[in-house]
Amino acid sequence: MTGPGHTTPLAMGLISVASFIGSFGAVFLKAGAARLHDGWRYLFLNPKLILGVLLFCASSLFYVIAMRHGELSVLYPLVSLSYIWALIWSRLFFKERLTRNKFAGLLLILAGIVFIGLGKG
Amino acid sequence: MSAADTTTTVPGHGSLSRAQTIGIMFLCTLLGATAQIFIKVGANGSNVGASWTTAAGVWTNLFAMASNPHLVFGYGLYAIMTVLFVVTLRDEELSVVYPVIALTYVWVTMLSVFFFHEAVNWFKAAGVVLIVSGVAVLGKDGRK
Numbered sequence: 001m002t003g004p005g006h007t008t009p010l011a012m013g014l015i016s017v018a019s020f021i022g023s024f025g026a027v028f029l030k031a032g033a034a035r036l037h038d039g040w041r042y043l044f045l046n047p048k049l050i051l052g053v054l055l056f057c058a059s060s061l062f063y064v065i066a067m068r069h070g071e072l073s074v075l076y077p078l079v080s081l082s083y084i085w086a087l088i089w090s091r092l093f094f095k096e097r098l099t100r101n102k103f104a105g106l107l108l109i110l111a112g113i114v115f116i117g118l119g120k121g
Numbered sequence: 122m123s124a125a126d127t128t129t130t131v132p133g134h135g136s137l138s139r140a141q142t143i144g145i146m147f148l149c150t151l152l153g154a155t156a157q158i159f160i161k162v163g164a165n166g167s168n169v170g171a172s173w174t175t176a177a178g179v180w181t182n183l184f185a186m187a188s189n190p191h192l193v194f195g196y197g198l199y200a201i202m203t204v205l206f207v208v209t210l211r212d213e214e215l216s217v218v219y220p221v222i223a224l225t226y227v228w229v230t231m232l233s234v235f236f237f238h239e240a241v242n243w244f245k246a247a248g249v250v251l252i253v254s255g256v257a258v259l260g261k262d263g264r265k
Contacts, residue, residue, distance in 0.1 A: 026219050029203075033210035049207060056203070065173060083220050090216035101262045102216055108255030109223045112248040116226055119244030 011070035015078040018062035021055050023085035027093055028052030073121025080113040142209050143260070146221050149205040154228030156198035158236060163191030217259055227252050 032048030043049070059082075066075060083106055090096040137145070169185045172178035186192045209218050227249050233239040 026215060029207050030210045030215040033207045036208070036211040043204060043207065052207075053203060061173075080223075083223070086219040087216050090214065090219075094215060096214045096216045098216065099262050101258050102220075105255045105257075105259030105262075106220050108251050108258060109220050110255075112251030112253075112255060113223060113226055115244050115248030115251060116230055117248075119230075119242050119246075119248060120239075 007070035007074040011066045011068075011075060012078060014062050014066035014069075015075050016081060018059040018066065019079060019082035020059075020085060021062065022059035023082045023089060025052045025055035025059060026082075026086050027089045028055060030090070030094060071121055073117045076117025076120070077110075077114045080110050083110065137208075137212055142212055145205050146209050146213075146218065147224070149202050149209065150222060150224035151228055152198050152202040152205070153222070153225040154232055156195045156202060157225070157229050158232050159191045159195030159198065161237075163189045163193075163195055167192060214262075217262055220259055221256050223252050224256055 028048045029052035032042075032046045032052060035042040035046055035048070063079070087098065087102065087106060091098050163186075167185055167189045169182045169189075171181040171185075173182065186196075206218070206222070230245050230249055234241055
């Protein structure tokens with residue numbers, strides 16, 4: 001395995017782009033999920049869900065390429081950027097309330113992901 | 122869109138209880154982790170080595186992936202996971218459900234110790250504890 005010093009800026013950039021695209025995938029899945037109140041068939045007849053899935057596929061392609069050019073311990077924390085994006089979008093697009101529990105929970109989760117990345121590195 | 126869609130609880134088609142939603146989210150992360158294990162096994166034993174930057178290389182790689190049972194099964198699990206994820210998003214906030222998906226890290230870490238005999242260390246143990254507590258804190262909120 002390559003050491004942390006071998007993680008290229010390209011890999012870090014790719015991961016950041018991937019996390020950004022992935023968070024928008026989640027936004028479209030959430031927007032499409034509202035349609036399910038009209039029936040389960042809208043799981044499949046749903047352009048927003050299809051777009052969400054496509055964005056997820058695109059982001060995972062970026063991840064896979066990036067992971068070949070870097071060390072997990074450096075890239076893992078960057079992967080979790082998507083959780084921060086998602087929090088911002090959920091406030092912006094769905095008017096969800098940002099509570100103290102959400103910040104605290106997310107902070108613990110981010111720290112956990114950093115630790116697991118360090119444990120693997 | 123009817124006016125009913127703007128209220129907090131919509132007794133729509135087959136509404137799920139909170140417990141059901143939590144169960145599905147749990148299953149979702151477990152499936153995601155299992156998918157990652159299969160994809161890792163599949164990737165190790167596959168010949169997905171062609172260039173991703175040329176059209177011919179992409180087709181060669183996609184064909185190699187489609188003829189690899191582990192990869193196909195892994196991505197199939199991802200598909201099921203995505204459907205379940207969407208189902209939970211119907212009744213829950215994105216800002217709660219999305220971070221909960223981080224439980225996948227916990228399962229992957231545990232399954233990797235079991236299947237790939239990866240070493241356990243304090244970093245991983247601390248990470249698992251932190252993520253689980255984070256999810257528990259998030260779970261105090263909820264419902265859109």
